[in-house]
Amino acid sequence: MQRIKLDDEVIIISGKSKGHRGKVTKIIRDENSKLAKVIVDGGNMIKKHVKPDPNRNIQGGIVEKEAAIHESNVAIFNPITSKADKVGIKTLEDGKKVRYFKSNGELVDIK
Secondary structure (H helix, E strand, O other): OOOOOOOOEEEEOOOOOOOOEEEEEEEEEOOOOOOEEEEEOOOOEEEEEEOOEOOOOEOOEEEEEEOOEEHHHEEEEEOOOOEEEOEEEEEOOOOOEEEEEOOOOOEOOOO
């Protein structure tokens, strides 16, 4: 089970965008490793120089976009404490695995 999933609200805890809060829009998993990189909406912004391409109707220039950030550099946001938090995984009595916040024991996936 993944500790960080798509559409989770996370806080960037290191790097130039430290403290930025946003949703995970994409997860890039490496097939050989358990760790992954995530793209956070509005976080870790870079400037990329793009050449014009008339075939794909792309105008050239400097484009600002989000870059991938390593999974270890983001922490899930706990709305109860309004802080970054660690995530644990436990199995319920019915055999279902769930994620929970380690600070207060509340479930992450409340539905």
